[in-house]
Amino acid sequence: MRKLALSDEILLKIDKPARYIGGEVNSVMKDNEDVDIRFCMCFPDVYEIGMSHLGIQILYDMLNRLEGVWCERVYSPWMDLDPIMRKERIPLFALESQEPIKSFDFIGITLQYEMCYTNILQVLDLGQIPLHASERSEEDPIIIGGGPCSYNPEPIAEFFDLFYIGEGEKQYENLLKLYRKCRSEGASRSEFLKQAGCLPGIYCPQFYEVTYKEDGTIGDFVPTVPGMPQTILKEIEMDVTNTYYPKKPVVPFIKVTQDRVVLEIQRGCIRGCRFCQAGQLYRPVRERDVEMLKEYAVDMLKNTGHEEISLSSLSSSDYSHLPELIDFLIDECNKKKINISLPSLRIDAFSLDVMSKVQDVRKSSLTFAPEAGTQRLRNVINKGLTEEVILNGAREAFRGGWSRVKLYFMLGLPTETEQDMRGIAELSNEIAKVYYDTVPKEERKGKVQIVTSTSFFIPKPFTPFQWARMCTKEEFIEKAYVVKSAILEQLNQKSIKYNWHEADVSVLEGVLARGDRRVAGVIERAYRKGCMFDSWSEYFHNDRWLDSFAECGVDIDFYTTRERGLDEVFPWDFIDCGVTKDFLKREWKNAHEESVTPNCKMNCQGCGAARFGGGICFEKRDG
Amino acid sequence: MKVRIKFAKCGAMVFIGHLDMMRYFQKAMRRAGIDISYSQGFNPHQIMSFAAPLGVGLCSNGEYMDIQVESATTSEQMRQALNAVMVEGVEVLSVKRLPDDAQNAMASVAAAGYTVRFREGHEPPFDVREAFEAFREKQQILITKKTKKGEKELDIAPSIYEMRLTDDGIYLLVDASSAGNIKPGLVIQALYEQNQTQLGEFDLLITREDTYVAREEDGKVVYLPLDAIGEDI
């Protein structure tokens, strides 16, 4: 029987002790005798969030297939356990072996959103591992980061030994082989890091130096050690069918956010919305073979016992074998009483038909993400969704029995005017009007329920909007107020509920997203002041962050509201995600001209991602 | 067909609460390929009910749940199929077919047997053997129970069916029916109070040994394990 790291007394005192005991279905135990590399995958947030992440499940499965490697998991201890571990000096431990993570060879931290940065420090600190790469000794584990935020790793560079840029399937095996070789040769930590930094896709920040110009922007970014690459090209798995995918994902005991089988049907997105980072980072689109997906669906359901399966991708409607796959799933799942959940479907006749088969229409809601209130602004952001399409989709849906609609918009997009903000209210109103025009009085079950939500636009690296000015908190709040008042003026205002996102946290996310190495000190200081779980509004302390900026002499506006010139060197410019800066510039210009760029299926725009030699870039286009 | 499943739960699994154990078994049924019946409706759920919820922190050698199945192989095959998909700390002990008119598990529970041990370093400050003998002689064991309306005096002596010292602890057979359920900790607390001491929150290690139905035999009440009324398939 495994011995638990936490005493019964502690486990009985805290909320959801199952977060810390491991031993879940399909979790992997190995004999230490057979293992020479210990790897711990970390998602720096609470267990229920971390366990819902597909990427970790893929890498966990992949690494555990390697001989001699044991991959375990660790998550952020929640706020009830955190102080107990500090007080009693209990070192943070991995779930499987329950052994301290400081005794591991590697800790891989996935970086899914900027607001988890303080939790990275929490994990290291509780793990009794020095926070800075420069302070780590031969005994300390190698700390490696990956995931979308590693495409601008600079704000957290000093906390990491390595970053893995790109898709994990490709380079980990080589990295571990190199580690083994270095160890057998008695090479030092620093020697290993030097060699690792030369592997494709691996970035070792301590071997680079940044100089700044007088205006604060970057002058130079240069390797300080011979052989380190000047730019780092992302790693990408071009054959997404014949690669690693977990047939036996770990099944948590407690309910987690994603409590279901997740079937990733494709990577990348053809659409090229100009605000969307994922749409650029994961180019080109690569589809999985439909037969493989069918096989995995069946096996994964069998091996997990989950009662639900969900398709995952940035835009499922664009998957070319979707009807075939869905027919198969409906058939299979009906037999086995399994639910199907279909996120990110475009609302059209096909998807409405499918949705009416897999969900209870009366209880479910339709989701549209127009992102902007007017056609002009939708053209600016390249969101190819017209008012006509939305209203027709809504009309069809109302005929089919739906009466709840969720609408998602962004505020603060480049070139936005008051008309665009009011457009959000007007479009919401139009949809309500369609309901009342379409559904006869006697068939209505009360009012149509429209929930309109706005988030604040945050410019992200590697998007055409990476040059954009971000709004201030006051501007954001003002914009939300404009929308709110406009909604109150609408005829159907009683059918519309309006939600908006917190402005403070958006501003901070904006700094961290486009930050440079000088921001690291602020993150550390905020952590020292007790900031953790910043993405949880109950634990977000804006005052502590503002104090930290002030104490470090770091100016928020430099990173958010400053206008960036087209020739500015960005902190993330040394990373090559496949899409060229020239293409992004072109798109930035197209945005200002309100001109729409066709998607990859219609027409190749020569974004640069074709150099990976596969995917959509080489497929025949109709017409 | 109604089927009663007996299982044991120990080790790290004691930290998994009742609702999560239900979710765990729902998924386990699918992994094991048990041909379980589903309810009708848009969101069909498995027909499954548990006997007596076990508190977090307690081990058990005798937990029960009833399920309904469309078809069954044999008891032994089903037991093995389930055990092949269990995690460390949960073991299926028996699978029995219930008579069609059997009461469901929850309603038929009359008593539960527990072994109570003292955690290392948390032994009572009095001589357990001596105190226990005196305690056993008592006709009335009054405890104060917190209710919604305030505190209430309660005599738990009639709810204690058996009480004896074992090699390393105290065995208790107490009322576990939905109307009169007594927690074993309550009995030990009374023992402590009788010795002018307070029971700490983490002093006890409790194992539920089995869960019982009551039967009258020759005018006497006997307690039989919940799966005694089932048959092998």
Ligand code: SF4
């Ligand atoms: S190269 Fe062309 S087809 Fe390929 S991702 Fe870029 S725009 Fe799309």
